[in-house]
Amino acid sequence: MTRGHSELEYVVLGVVWDAQPCTAYAVRKVFVESPSSHWSGSAGAIYPLLRRLQRQGLLRSRVRRGDQRGSRLFQLTDAGRAALRAWLQPPLPSASSLMSVDMLRVRMRFFGALPARGRQAVLAEAAQKLTAQLEVVRADAARFKRAGDTFAYLMARGAVLSVRAQLAWLREAREQLRSGG
Amino acid sequence: MTRGHSELEYVVLGVVWDAQPCTAYAVRKVFVESPSSHWSGSAGAIYPLLRRLQRQGLLRSRVRRGDQRGSRLFQLTDAGRAALRAWLQPPLPSASSLMSVDMLRVRMRFFGALPARGRQAVLAEAAQKLTAQLEVVRADAARFKRAGDTFAYLMARGAVLSVRAQLAWLREAREQLRSGG
DNA sequence: CCGCTCATGTAACTGGTTACATGATTTA
DNA sequence: TAAATCATGTAACCAGTTACATGAGCGG
Numbered sequence: 001m002t003r004g005h006s007e008l009e010y011v012v013l014g015v016v017w018d019a020q021p022c023t024a025y026a027v028r029k030v031f032v033e034s035p036s037s038h039w040s041g042s043a044g045a046i047y048p049l050l051r052r053l054q055r056q057g058l059l060r061s062r063v064r065r066g067d068q069r070g071s072r073l074f075q076l077t078d079a080g081r082a083a084l085r086a087w088l089q090p091p092l093p094s095a096s097s098l099m100s101v102d103m104l105r106v107r108m109r110f111f112g113a114l115p116a117r118g119r120q121a122v123l124a125e126a127a128q129k130l131t132a133q134l135e136v137v138r139a140d141a142a143r144f145k146r147a148g149d150t151f152a153y154l155m156a157r158g159a160v161l162s163v164r165a166q167l168a169w170l171r172e173a174r175e176q177l178r179s180g181g
Numbered sequence: 182m183t184r185g186h187s188e189l190e191y192v193v194l195g196v197v198w199d200a201q202p203c204t205a206y207a208v209r210k211v212f213v214e215s216p217s218s219h220w221s222g223s224a225g226a227i228y229p230l231l232r233r234l235q236r237q238g239l240l241r242s243r244v245r246r247g248d249q250r251g252s253r254l255f256q257l258t259d260a261g262r263a264a265l266r267a268w269l270q271p272p273l274p275s276a277s278s279l280m281s282v283d284m285l286r287v288r289m290r291f292f293g294a295l296p297a298r299g300r301q302a303v304l305a306e307a308a309q310k311l312t313a314q315l316e317v318v319r320a321d322a323a324r325f326k327r328a329g330d331t332f333a334y335l336m337a338r339g340a341v342l343s344v345r346a347q348l349a350w351l352r353e354a355r356e357q358l359r360s361g362g
Numbered sequence: 363c364c365g366c367t368c369a370t371g372t373a374a375c376t377g378g379t380t381a382c383a384t385g386a387t388t389t390a
Numbered sequence: 391t392a393a394a395t396c397a398t399g400t401a402a403c404c405a406g407t408t409a410c411a412t413g414a415g416c417g418g
Contacts, residue, residue: 006404008405040407067414070370092303099311103279112331122273130276150358155286165345204398226377250386251398373408375408378403378405383401384398386398388396390393
């Protein structure tokens with residue numbers, strides 16, 4: 001509990017908290033089906049991680065009765081809840097790690113390496129892909145709202161605002177590059 | 182050139198392109214001094230990476246004459262420029278990896294695990310930290326604009342819009358939680 | 363009974379991290 | 391001349407990845 005856990009470990013703790021009692025497989029699905037691809041939810045990550053958290057006393061599990069494949073149901077211990085809360089509470093990490101990471105933004109810095117003609121094409125494709133993604137996260141948000149899941153909704157809502165900001169930024173960039181900035 | 186490089190490898194290629202001829206140390210500084218902490222710019226990452234890129238023919242280097250410590254100046258080869266361009270050009274990665282990653286957003290999903298009292302405190306601290314960060318990236322943008330570096334400016338400008346979107350989202354969340362969403 | 367989903371896991375790898383270590387050059 | 395910065399690197403580690411492998415349960 002005291003030593004530093006990875007961000008994924010805390011998120012998994014959160015996922016279990018949200019769905020307990022649940023199997024490792026169910027935890028994986030959350031990542032696999034998430035519109036973000038930051039974590040893959042690979043078996044090689046999730047199964048060892050859950051065992052680790054259990055060994056540390058943050059999770060406990062029981063074998064589902066009458067299940068021949070030995071599938072385990074996980075839930076948080078008191079220590080697990082405490083760890084999750086401690087992660088959520090201040091002090092938050094530094095502002096620089098609070099800031100979101102945007103691979104498109106990173107690329108923009110090197111647009112000078114592209115012939116001027118190609119730049120518009122990239123921005124156009126990015127805008128097109130993000131517009132489609134906007135629909136995905138919007139649908140996500142709507143679904144959570146209907147389900148009355150306030151916090152999942154707020155998360156998805158954050159994604160909506162974020163993608164919108166990216167699109168606004170792309171419009172600005174296209175404008176500036178068109179006028180030969 | 183054909184095999185998949187990591188995102189960091191491409192970014193390093195871009196950094197060298199932008200500053201060539203430059204030392205590995207100068208490349209590191211760009212990451213160390215960046216307001217984002219996504220890559221640390223650690224020696225253990227940068228030095229082997231540069232050697233790798235050179236071995237693959239994307240970079241070439243020469244020892245700075247009259248330099249007793251054997252410090253090397255790197256620059257892109259034709260293949261390096263081509264690789265950089267190929268990375269920037271369509272087809273871009275999937276929309277889900279184009280979407281930015283936000284650790285604050287992720288945390289929000291599990292706010293239900295926090296006593297209602299603590300939630301406002303977290304949002305307040307986050308808003309405070311991001312407001313400070315907004316100044317940092319704004320200063321960055323202004324600096325690049327003054328220097329006439331259009332693309333660095335646009336990158337920083339993207340960061341500004343992104344942090345603003347995060348702040349707007351936080352306001353929305355505080356509003357909704359205050360009114361007992 | 364076939365195929366899909368549920369379910370659990372391992373093995374090899376990789377792309378980073380921190381920490382350590384050394385020495386040259388510049389500046390106060 | 392001492393301290394800070396420039397400059398290069400290695401070693402141990404770690405948290406994830408992909409790919410592989412196995413098998414139970416269930417719906418058509």
